[in-house]
Amino acid sequence: ATLAEVLVQEYRVSWASLRSHDFVEGIRAQLVDKDRNPTWSPASPAEVTDEDVESYFAPADPDLTF
Numbered sequence: 001a002t003l004a005e006v007l008v009q010e011y012r013v014s015w016a017s018l019r020s021h022d023f024v025e026g027i028r029a030q031l032v033d034k035d036r037n038p039t040w041s042p043a044s045p046a047e048v049t050d051e052d053v054e055s056y057f058a059p060a061d062p063d064l065t066f
Contacts, residue, residue, distance in 0.1 A: 004066055009057065011064040016056040 001009075017023055021041045029038035042048055 008064045012058065012060050013056050015060045016058070 022038070025038045025040065029036055042052070
């Protein structure tokens, strides 16, 4: 992969992470309520589907361009 391809992939994964339930839930559990008891979705790694993983690598809107 080229540097540009790697940067685009990193951008896509970062944006998908920011949009995810778990990012917000982690902030809530650690900083807002301070209960340190997040409710992850999905609840366990075994429940993560291939589609869940693939969604993190899908083009962002707008996507990174050089």
